[in-house]
Amino acid sequence: MIPASGTDINSCIPIPAGYYSNQSSLQSPPPPQQWEDEWGAIATDFAHSSAGASVNQMNRDAAEQSAIANCQSNGGSICKVELWYLNQCAAMAVSDTGHNAKAGATAEAADQAAMKVCLEAGDTNCRIYYSACSLPRRIQ
Numbered sequence: 001m002i003p004a005s006g007t008d009i010n011s012c013i014p015i016p017a018g019y020y021s022n023q024s025s026l027q028s029p030p031p032p033q034q035w036e037d038e039w040g041a042i043a044t045d046f047a048h049s050s051a052g053a054s055v056n057q058m059n060r061d062a063a064e065q066s067a068i069a070n071c072q073s074n075g076g077s078i079c080k081v082e083l084w085y086l087n088q089c090a091a092m093a094v095s096d097t098g099h100n101a102k103a104g105a106t107a108e109a110a111d112q113a114a115m116k117v118c119l120e121a122g123d124t125n126c127r128i129y130y131s132a133c134s135l136p137r138r139i140q
């Protein structure tokens with residue numbers, strides 16, 4: 001306790017944090033945030049009308065392998081990775097004559113980018129076939 005000053009009443013108050021050697025009341029800063037990367041991929045075999053995707057994988061290789069396996073389980077035989085992405089979102093637009101995959105910071109941005117390519121190519125019946133995100137995951 002220390003004497004309170006500035007009043008007409010004699011009193012004492014608790015020692016403020018950091019005053020003299022009273023450090024017990026000081027709060028330590030919160031630990032820094034730590035994030036883990038998340039990967040995703042899209043694979044296709046449009047000769048067999050097959051596509052596959054993966055999300056929230058630990059690395060690029062795992063994302064690509066998972067997307068290829070998913071494509072093969074959907075009937076593809078020669079599945080190839082169209083797009084891999086890290087801590088982002090991805091979308092695939094399809095039309096009567098083609099397809100394309102694009103990534104973006106948000107699902108909406110990826111959808112818009114894929115649709116833009118489809119429409120600029122003059123394709124008809126453009127639509128989003130697939131859209132997903134693999135965003136970083138907070139681990140601390």
